[in-house]
Amino acid sequence: MTVLNRQSKGELKNPKVNNFAMRFANVNGTGSASANNLILKAIFRMGVPVSGKNLFPSNIQGLPTWYEIRVNENGHTARAAEFDLVIAMNGQTYVEDVQTLKEGGYLLFDSSWQLPPEATRQDVMPIGIPLSALCTNPFPEPRERVLLRNIAYAGAVSALIDLDQDIVSTLLDETFSRNPKLRSSNRLALQIGYEYAKENFDCPLPIHLETSNGNAGKIMVDGNTLTALGALYAGATVAAWYPITPATSVAENFLKLCERYRTVEFTDADGENETRNNFAVLQAEDEMAALGMVLGASWAGARAFTSTSGPGISLMNEIIGLAYYSEIPAVIIDVQRTGPSTGMPTRVQQADLLTCAYASHGDTKHLLLFPADPHECFTLTAKAFDLADHFQTPVIVLSDLDIGMNDWVVPELVWDDNYRWDRGRILSSKELAELPKFLRYSDPDADFVTSRTLPGKDSKGAFFTRGSGHDSQGGYTEQPEAYQAVVDRLAQKHQAASHMMPEPVIRLGEGSPFGIITLGSCEAAVLEAIEELEGDGFGIDYLRVRGFPFQKSIEDFIQNHECCIVVEQNRDAQLRSLLLLELGIDPTLLKSVLSYGGFPINSDFVVDGIREILKG
Amino acid sequence: MPSIRKPIIPLAPLPRNDLGLTIRAYEGSMSTLCAGCGHDSITAAIVRAFYELSLPPERIAKLSGIGCSSKTPTYFVSGAHGFNSVHGRMPPIVTGANAANRSSIYIGISGDGDSLSIGAGHFVHAIRRNLNMVYLIENNGVYGLTKGQFSATADIGSASKKGKANETPPIDPVSLALSLGASFVARSFSGDKAQLVPILKAAVEHKGFSMIDVISPCVQFNNHPGSTKSYHYVREHELREIEQEYLPPSIEITANMSVDDLVKVRMHDGSVLAFRSLPNGYDPRDREAAISYVAAARKANEIPTGILYIDEDAADLHDLAGTTETPLVDLEFDQLCPGSAELIRFQEAFR
Numbered sequence A: 001m002t003v004l005n006r007q008s009k010g011e012l013k014n015p016k017v018n019n020f021a022m023r024f025a026n027v028n029g030t031g032s033a034s035a036n037n038l039i040l041k042a043i044f045r046m047g048v049p050v051s052g053k054n055l056f057p058s059n060i061q062g063l064p065t066w067y068e069i070r071v072n073e074n075g076h077t078a079r080a081a082e083f084d085l086v087i088a089m090n091g092q093t094y095v096e097d098v099q100t101l102k103e104g105g106y107l108l109f110d111s112s113w114q115l116p117p118e119a120t121r122q123d124v125m126p127i128g129i130p131l132s133a134l135c136t137n138p139f140p141e142p143r144e145r146v147l148l149r150n151i152a153y154a155g156a157v158s159a160l161i162d163l164d165q166d167i168v169s170t171l172l173d174e175t176f177s178r179n180p181k182l183r184s185s186n187r188l189a190l191q192i193g194y195e196y197a198k199e200n201f202d203c204p205l206p207i208h209l210e211t212s213n214g215n216a217g218k219i220m221v222d223g224n225t226l227t228a229l230g231a232l233y234a235g236a237t238v239a240a241w242y243p244i245t246p247a248t249s250v251a252e253n254f255l256k257l258c259e260r261y262r263t264v265e266f267t268d269a270d271g272e273n274e275t276r277n278n279f280a281v282l283q284a285e286d287e288m289a290a291l292g293m294v295l296g297a298s299w300a301g302a303r304a305f306t307s308t309s310g311p312g313i314s315l316m317n318e319i320i321g322l323a324y325y326s327e328i329p330a331v332i333i334d335v336q337r338t339g340p341s342t343g344m345p346t347r348v349q350q351a352d353l354l355t356c357a358y359a360s361h362g363d364t365k366h367l368l369l370f371p372a373d374p375h376e377c378f379t380l381t382a383k384a385f386d387l388a389d390h391f392q393t394p395v396i397v398l399s400d401l402d403i404g405m406n407d408w409v410v411p412e413l414v415w416d417d418n419y420r421w422d423r424g425r426i427l428s429s430k431e432l433a434e435l436p437k438f439l440r441y442s443d444p445d446a447d448f449v450t451s452r453t454l455p456g457k458d459s460k461g462a463f464f465t466r467g468s469g470h471d472s473q474g475g476y477t478e479q480p481e482a483y484q485a486v487v488d489r490l491a492q493k494h495q496a497a498s499h500m501m502p503e504p505v506i507r508l509g510e511g512s513p514f515g516i517i518t519l520g521s522c523e524a525a526v527l528e529a530i531e532e533l534e535g536d537g538f539g540i541d542y543l544r545v546r547g548f549p550f551q552k553s554i555e556d557f558i559q560n561h562e563c564c565i566v567v568e569q570n571r572d573a574q575l576r577s578l579l580l581l582e583l584g585i586d587p588t589l590l591k592s593v594l595s596y597g598g599f600p601i602n603s604d605f606v607v608d609g610i611r612e613i614l615k616g
Numbered sequence B: 001m002p003s004i005r006k007p008i009i010p011l012a013p014l015p016r017n018d019l020g021l022t023i024r025a026y027e028g029s030m031s032t033l034c035a036g037c038g039h040d041s042i043t044a045a046i047v048r049a050f051y052e053l054s055l056p057p058e059r060i061a062k063l064s065g066i067g068c069s070s071k072t073p074t075y076f077v078s079g080a081h082g083f084n085s086v087h088g089r090m091p092p093i094v095t096g097a098n099a100a101n102r103s104s105i106y107i108g109i110s111g112d113g114d115s116l117s118i119g120a121g122h123f124v125h126a127i128r129r130n131l132n133m134v135y136l137i138e139n140n141g142v143y144g145l146t147k148g149q150f151s152a153t154a155d156i157g158s159a160s161k162k163g164k165a166n167e168t169p170p171i172d173p174v175s176l177a178l179s180l181g182a183s184f185v186a187r188s189f190s191g192d193k194a195q196l197v198p199i200l201k202a203a204v205e206h207k208g209f210s211m212i213d214v215i216s217p218c219v220q221f222n223n224h225p226g227s228t229k230s231y232h233y234v235r236e237h238e239l240r241e242i243e244q245e246y247l248p249p250s251i252e253i254t255a256n257m258s259v260d261d262l263v264k265v266r267m268h269d270g271s272v273l274a275f276r277s278l279p280n281g282y283d284p285r286d287r288e289a290a291i292s293y294v295a296a297a298r299k300a301n302e303i304p305t306g307i308l309y310i311d312e313d314a315a316d317l318h319d320l321a322g323t324t325e326t327p328l329v330d331l332e333f334d335q336l337c338p339g340s341a342e343l344i345r346f347q348e349a350f351r
Ligand SMILES: Cc1ncc(C[n+]2csc(CCOP(=O)(O)OP(=O)(O)O)c2C)c(N)n1
Pocket: B066, B067, B068, B069, B070, B087, B110, B111, B112, B113, B114, B115, B138, B140, B142, B143, B144, B145, B146, B151
């Protein structure tokens, strides 16, 4: 494993137009999210590529929380390593927050109180604004004042970085369209901060914004919303779930979407009009139940899914094996967080790879999909349903907290109205009638998939679904040959699925002997790192894995390079292990750069890690 | 079914039900349970009840967990889809299946270990959701399939085969179900098919969660003297004060009902559940009365059987979830996917 020291990137190059990073240090539960989101969205609307990362604690109120906004004209929006502007609103963390500033950066703080001496730095510019004092008279009610003090700093920031005031104003109107009272108090708070900054400082700062057109054809959204949307578009009708950070908003969004798109008018026996639901969202008693419900619904013929995080995957293991062995489609969304055990529930990791690839006891292997951003949460979740139905097996979509809960700027979604779902080999009554006899696990197709029937339709199609030993006719067995015939076919079926898995994203340069292999939310940091290395005259090829089982193209990429560096966010190099295990390649061909502290990976870390490896 | 080979050709032409089916259509494959196992008698009662109700086999979905009891769905209605799942997890699987396809008739077979230990969490939540299904606990006080350990329904003082007495207090599924708000609670005895068949019929027709705790002796591990789940003990201690009759909708009710019926409950499909005998002043629609009755009987070491409680008006899973009448599995893709134009509109919020 490599020891990574991040070098300082040196002096700030002023002016930094459309290229800077801000960090908002807040107290959890004080409503800072609305101030920070306002700034993020306004930047997005100015056409400047931007990202927002919420680094929040596992807490409802009182603990420190940070929000980071990175603005980058070139579209590099991985997490920043250092900040140009720190908005220090939390007395508990002043000292450490000041340390995250670059040399020559700016420190915005509430000068109603004195900054502790240990929180001052000679090499940064203090911007003291008496936010609390400014808000005392206009907002006498204490709770309101706490909230609006945050809006006031948003006003100050908008002056300092030159946010388009018309956009800010429109955003306020949109947010509070139904609450004029809140709109005017928010507007007042914004103005207080804005004017104070204008009067007392040279606005804008050298780091500031200029309107651009970097966001044409883009949307700004979090992954969990689009995962839910993918499930909606794929035609899922049953969702079962148990609340867990960071997956909760998948099911909650799915419910909201269903309430919007899946309700129908119904006239009851008394002639009264009611709305009825073309969906069922079931809040289960635990994750075993959640996946059990998915299996039941899927067995009955619906498209069904569950969403969870690592602890839920652990609980689901027994039922994942049941789905695999009895060949029942199931879509499982795993929004990964930092493990093991409860771990750090509000922090990110990609550490469920191996447990998901081989989830459950016995010989099991599953289909995995690795979205890299919210856009892919949509496309790959929708695809997961086709794969699950086609291969009659569980499909696990491995998103993560960074993708799932943070707002990303991604290409807008498109939908092909000619698309029809692939329900796989489900026999119709007519097909069934033509068969001499229906045997559940016989007559595999080229993908080693056999046909199934749905309950409730036809007696001839009746069979017994079981997780106990069965033969290719579906009967109970304890015979070695009969048992093996089925599990051997399952292994072949898994391998066959590689032709339907999404192809890896590959970028080849000019014959570099080195490659980077990565997955999921590492992409932004890795691409930025590659660009930086190229700037130093060092070319490196790129491959992002998007699914498991792995395709031949992944093996070829590895074989065609002297050495590949696998960048991932876990301690044990799980992607590297999976590649070695499944492709049977020489372990010396793959090196690792591993980030697993719980915060999203940044490009400096990748660059340093790669330099370190190449040195050695 | 009991472990006797079926004759290939019936000796006399078998009678047929309203669907024109003989009882053979409701049988399954040969039982592999021990000869004399209570579970086989319950299977026979299910076969009889489903035959007499003329249930279309393809509309039946039979599910179970793991255990000797959970093996039995293979032994009835071979023309129905079956699902032998994993230990304790049958209730969620039925929940999902029922959510997806409300038009099937769901019967879940479980054991006392399956429902009250490993699957207790699911069992209680299926009750809370008033999942429309027949839920049968084949209760023998032991883990049959793992060879005779005490289960959570073993009574204090009940002796194991080796003579060791159980000291941990039991969970009584009937009291538990009543306290959780179950809408149909019954107890019966595998040795009493005459009682079990009408209870099963009413359970099928009940809209909601029909919990039947059937005491079902394990001849292998829990049928010895000293056990409170033996045939002998149950016969000695059964308290049979409640007698009920299930009258299908086809029967002209007024003409056929005895004037002595104490309570009549009209079931969802128009059939009638008639209580022919009840303890003095007992109303099977009064939950508190049922709870005290069961508690008093337990104190007196008596085992009350019959339909102890019924609420025909309780909202079931679909009422609570507001799902459409059309089973979700029958919805077409076009009804489910909002399409490209809507996707464009939806994304306006993200700009
Ligand atoms: C997760 C898991 N743990 C343990 C077992 C082993 N096991 C199989 S059946 C059973 C007990 C069954 O008891 P019960 O539900 O009362 O059914 P019975 O055999 O008595 O009818 C156990 C513990 C299992 N199959 N799965």
